[in-house]
Amino acid sequence: MRLSTxxxxxxxxxxxxxxRWRRAEELGFHTAYxxxxxxxxxxxxxxxxxxxxxxxxxxxxATERMRLGTLVTSPNFRHPVTLAKELIxxxxxxxxxxxxxxxxxxxxxxxxxxxAPGERxxxxxxxxxxxxxxxxxxxxxxxxxxxxxxxxxxxxxDVRNIPGCVQRPRLPFAVAATGPRGMRLAxxxxxxxxxxxxxxxxxxxxxxxxxxxxxxxxxxxxxxxEEGRDPAGLPRTLLTGFTPDRPLASREAFVDFAGSCGELxxxxxxxxxxxxxxxxxxxxxVFEEIAGTVL
Numbered sequence: 001m002r003l004s005t006x007x008x009x010x011x012x013x014x015x016x017x018x019x020r021w022r023r024a025e026e027l028g029f030h031t032a033y034x035x036x037x038x039x040x041x042x043x044x045x046x047x048x049x050x051x052x053x054x055x056x057x058x059x060x061x062a063t064e065r066m067r068l069g070t071l072v073t074s075p076n077f078r079h080p081v082t083l084a085k086e087l088i089x090x091x092x093x094x095x096x097x098x099x100x101x102x103x104x105x106x107x108x109x110x111x112x113x114x115x116a117p118g119e120r121x122x123x124x125x126x127x128x129x130x131x132x133x134x135x136x137x138x139x140x141x142x143x144x145x146x147x148x149x150x151x152x153x154x155x156x157x158d159v160r161n162i163p164g165c166v167q168r169p170r171l172p173f174a175v176a177a178t179g180p181r182g183m184r185l186a187x188x189x190x191x192x193x194x195x196x197x198x199x200x201x202x203x204x205x206x207x208x209x210x211x212x213x214x215x216x217x218x219x220x221x222x223x224x225x226e227e228g229r230d231p232a233g234l235p236r237t238l239l240t241g242f243t244p245d246r247p248l249a250s251r252e253a254f255v256d257f258a259g260s261c262g263e264l265x266x267x268x269x270x271x272x273x274x275x276x277x278x279x280x281x282x283x284x285x286v287f288e289e290i291a292g293t294v295l
Contacts, residue, residue: 001258002268003291004031006071006239008040008275009050013058017050020273021059025066027291032059033071033101033270036078038113043278045109053086060094068099071192071239071270074105075130077114081156083139088165096166101194102138103176104131127249128181129153135173135185142170174237183220187227192235192268193220196242208261209243215264237268241280247271248282254290 005024011017024032026275036052039045056068068090073083091098104127105111111121122130133153140147141161148154165171172191177183178198198212221231238261240247247257250270259270270291274282 001266002030003028003258004033004067004237004268004270005029005291006033006272007046007282008268009034009052009055010044010275012048013055014051017055017270018058018062019269023060024273025063025286029066029291030068030268031067032063033069033099036070036073036101037108037110038077039109041108053090056090056098057254058098060090063097065097067099068094069099069101069174071101071174072103073100074103074110075127075134075153076110078134079157080138080141080154084138084161085158087142087171088161088163091151091165091167091171092283094166096099096171098167099174099192100171101174101176102135103194103221104128104182128179131185132181134177135189139170139173139189142197172275178216180219180223183223184227187224187229187234191235192237194237194239196239199242202244203240204244206243206245209245210264213238213243213261213264224242231283235267236265237270238266239270241272248274248286248290250286251289251293258266 003171007020007024011020021032023239034052034055052070059068081089087098087100106123111159130153133151137149137151137154137156141156141159142165145160145162147156147159173189174192174194175182175186175190176194177186178195195216198216199210201212203210217236224231245257247254261269272280273289274280
């Protein structure tokens with residue numbers, strides 16, 4: 001099982017940001033991700049928050065081996081044409097170390113940032129509709145030299161993306177999804193599937209949460225089979241921090257948690273770098289011990 005981390009872009013690069021990404025590589029994390037939001041929930045909403053893609057470009061220059069990525073990018077404020085150009089550039093800058101975590105997006109601040117005052121955000125169905133159009137077009141833009149496409153939600157006219165990605169045929173997609181439409185996209189286009197668990201079980205017990213995760217995995221496997229894909233060929237990533245479990249409470253707690261997730265078929269666990277005074281607060285000594293010994 002791989003162990004990765006999320007580094008939220010809340011520090012100035014010159015005031016601890018660079019050192020945090022370098023330290024993640026020193027600790028041996030497989031991948032260091034960052035959220036791709038314009039801003040996020042409280043208490044982060046009114047504090048420093050830097051852009052994901054420029055941060056990853058800087059991280060590519062500050063590290064050498066560790067993979068880098070978003071967790072996750074969404075159509076809420078991204079367009080496939082401009083995103084593809086930026087991803088190809090990031091993949092080149094990093095020497096082929098970029099993973100795109102991508103999902104349909106949520107209903108938070110990102111969903112209204114580009115809307116006029118009073119204009120409603122997309123409904124869950126509309127977000128799913130946009131994602132259905134977003135991911136196939138992005139796949140083409142990252143694998144074909146020239147793309148023209150006329151769609152209901154996104155269009156591209158004679159778009160050139162030469163020389164393409166360093167990683168061939170393109171950089172990997174880690175598709176975040178809990179519903180059947182998103183899981184179907186993961187089965188068709190994903191090199192990994194991502195979940196944060198079932199939000200309906202977030203206030204329950206760890207056992208209830210793991211039962212919900214098991215149900216998600218079983219649904220994913222059924223959809224893979226319907227799509228003609230071997231479920232074993234789609235790696236599974238759990239972004240921790242949104243279930244009742246407390247895996248960073250101690251080394252022993254993490255080992256037990258990781259063992260349970262492994263039994264459910266997860267290949268990668270992602271833990272948040274501790275941030276004091278937030279939902280991601282944890283003992284940094286325990287965090288480093290987990291990275292240094294469990295890996």
